[in-house]
Amino acid sequence: MVGKYKVITLCGSTRFKEQFLEAQKRLTLEGNIVISVGLFGHSGDEEVWAPGTKEMLDDMHKRKIDMADEIYVINVGGYIGESTRSEIEYAKKNGRAVRYLEEI
DSSP states (O other), X not given: OOOOOOEEEEEEOGGGHHHHHHHHHHHHHTTOEEEOOSOOGGGTOGGGGSTTHHHHHXXXXXXXXXXOSXXXXXXXXXXXXXXXXXXXXXXXHTTOEEEESSOO
């Protein structure tokens, strides 16, 4: 089967690792190509906090947004942190649709 698949980049706090994995699975099964985070710094991936690494990962995530048709925000309990806010603004500025796990 060859199809046209929407590309979705997941955004949100890495403290919500379980919700990231659930969303990735669900969106994939719905027929989307899903791009996610590479590390979960707030869920135990200590490598994130090495000098310069978080800045690199934040920049890399913006490139992932560039590759996407839309972003899907993992906003458990309505939580949207500073990094995620900047990703939402970046996505909107660059014409990407924004969807949320929980209504805002």
